[in-house]
Amino acid sequence: DTRLILALDVTDRHQALKISQDVKGYVDAIKIGYPLVLATGKDIIGEIAEMVPVIADFKVADIPNTDRLICEQVFSAGANALIVHGFTGSDSLKTCVEVAEVHGADIYVVTEMSHPGALDFMQKVAEDMAQLASNAKVAGVVAPATRPERVQKIRSIIGNDIAIISPGVGVQGGSAADAIKAGADWVIVGRSIYLADDPKKAAMEIAKEIKDAIDQ
Numbered sequence: 001d002t003r004l005i006l007a008l009d010v011t012d013r014h015q016a017l018k019i020s021q022d023v024k025g026y027v028d029a030i031k032i033g034y035p036l037v038l039a040t041g042k043d044i045i046g047e048i049a050e051m052v053p054v055i056a057d058f059k060v061a062d063i064p065n066t067d068r069l070i071c072e073q074v075f076s077a078g079a080n081a082l083i084v085h086g087f088t089g090s091d092s093l094k095t096c097v098e099v100a101e102v103h104g105a106d107i108y109v110v111t112e113m114s115h116p117g118a119l120d121f122m123q124k125v126a127e128d129m130a131q132l133a134s135n136a137k138v139a140g141v142v143a144p145a146t147r148p149e150r151v152q153k154i155r156s157i158i159g160n161d162i163a164i165i166s167p168g169v170g171v172q173g174g175s176a177a178d179a180i181k182a183g184a185d186w187v188i189v190g191r192s193i194y195l196a197d198d199p200k201k202a203a204m205e206i207a208k209e210i211k212d213a214i215d216q
């Protein structure tokens with residue numbers, strides 16, 4: 001495995017399928033969300049999942065019943081994992097974990113996001129989100145590659161039982177190697193791969209950087 005997740009935020013169905021095929025074998029999963037699914041329809045989830053495992057990034061944040069309805073749709077469509085927010089609380093999160101379990105799928109919880117605005121509110125509760133995620137025994141959390149020291153802090157809270165997937169590498173300024181060294185298990189990369197002239201080559205190069213960081 002490459003420890004690399006592609007964030008496929010394109011809005012063209014043909015391009016999405018082509019890039020998925022190209023990077024197959026060089027990424028461990030493809031994260032898709034509102035841009036692609038709203039543009040092309042939810043069947044794209046299953047189509048990509050036939051090639052590469054899909055993490056559906058809908059950052060779900062609702063009451064338990066609505067979360068359950070959303071989870072059912074996402075996992076029935078073929079997603080292998082779903083990203084949800086933790087700030088709605090333990091009951092909402094528990095519902096997502098239960099539905100995921102029925103489908104043999106995984107839940108990831110957002111802690112602190114990678115953009116500057118995350119410092120306005122999110123950073124204040126990020127450590128609580130990490131603890132909540134850990135208590136709920138989710139598959140992992142999302143933590144910012146733009147702030148490796150925060151990845152390290154979140155790792156210290158969740159221990160080694162659950163994973164960290166880390167976006168913010170490349171265009172947002174974070175480094176794949178630094179995120180891995182800070183304790184991320186996977187890095188998530190979007191534009192630096194899907195906007196590259198050769199997405200496969202771009203993915204291979206980042207995968208190499210990750211491997212070198214792990215081997216160090």
Ligand code: BMP
Nearest residue numbers: 007112113114167168171172189190191
């Ligand atoms: P890019 O590498 O193009 O910046 O894309 C990063 C991806 O990760 C986008 O899909 C974005 O929505 C997502 N993401 C993020 O950048 N920071 C977060 O904290 C959480 C995210 O899901």
